[in-house]
Amino acid sequence: MGEIFTSLQGEGPLLGRRQVFVRFSGCSLGCSYCDTRAYLRRTESCQLEAAPGSRMFIRIRNPLSVDMVIECVKLHAAPEVHSVSITGGEPLEQPEFAETLAGELKSLGMRVYLETNGFSCDLFSRIAEHIDIAAIDVKLPGTVRCSRDQSDRLIENELACLRRSSEMGIHTIAKVVVLQETGERDLERICREMPSVDAIVIQPATGQCMSELKLLALHSIASRHLGADRAMVIPQMHKALGMM
Numbered sequence: 001m002g003e004i005f006t007s008l009q010g011e012g013p014l015l016g017r018r019q020v021f022v023r024f025s026g027c028s029l030g031c032s033y034c035d036t037r038a039y040l041r042r043t044e045s046c047q048l049e050a051a052p053g054s055r056m057f058i059r060i061r062n063p064l065s066v067d068m069v070i071e072c073v074k075l076h077a078a079p080e081v082h083s084v085s086i087t088g089g090e091p092l093e094q095p096e097f098a099e100t101l102a103g104e105l106k107s108l109g110m111r112v113y114l115e116t117n118g119f120s121c122d123l124f125s126r127i128a129e130h131i132d133i134a135a136i137d138v139k140l141p142g143t144v145r146c147s148r149d150q151s152d153r154l155i156e157n158e159l160a161c162l163r164r165s166s167e168m169g170i171h172t173i174a175k176v177v178v179l180q181e182t183g184e185r186d187l188e189r190i191c192r193e194m195p196s197v198d199a200i201v202i203q204p205a206t207g208q209c210m211s212e213l214k215l216l217a218l219h220s221i222a223s224r225h226l227g228a229d230r231a232m233v234i235p236q237m238h239k240a241l242g243m244m
């Protein structure tokens with residue numbers, strides 16, 4: 001486990017909702033724009049916020065048990081909390097832990113929000129019954145350090161996760177991080193194959209300079225395929241606000 005803390009959701013259509021963040025450490029992808037590099041490897045200890053919103057942290061040596069994580073989440077639970085965000089790193093790289101945790105949170109009546117890079121539809125399917133909201137990445141070619149074949153397989157899995165999530169009635173958000181050099185044809189190809197998700201978020205990579213024309217062109221593609229109500233361009237607001 002990497003860290004557990006309270007903050008505001010800084011991405012996508014749930015922007016500004018208060019959440020308890022449970023961040024897993026460890027992710028095998030290498031996205032050029034990764035903003036959680038400190039958690040790409042499993043960390044030796046977990047950083048726990050001592051009281052909600054206090055930004056006072058204590059460190060506990062890993063591994064934490066699911067029960068310990070639940071106790072910490074309970075400490076942060078409050079009426080103003082919208083949901084618990086299981087995030088990373090990549091939570092599905094620790095599938096048993098993620099599945100048990102999501103199941104326990106759900107059984108406690110908490111709303112569960114999963115953020116995943118969607119690398120495995122099989123693993124996503126294992127946890128899906130416990131998830132209320134799924135934010136699933138679609139990594140455009142050229143944004144992850146891998147071969148074209150690996151990129152195609154990743155995209156296949158991501159689209160399969162989105163399909164499964166929609167079919168199961170989970171509130172489904174497709175997140176596509178874009179760069180100035182993002183090919184419009186690449187986005188077009190993905191949108192053509194995308195199921196009818198609740199929202200598709202075009203997210204400009206933080207720190208990248210993107211032209212207004214490019215963003216409008218990318219938004220038009222998403223909107224044409226998924227509908228004007230579902231297509232949106234939203235940057236990472238927690239970065240803009242200097243929040244965790």
Ligand code: SF4
Pocket residue numbers: 027028029030031033034035036037040088089090117
């Ligand atoms: S999937 Fe997420 S955590 Fe993993 S490298 Fe990409 S941006 Fe970073």
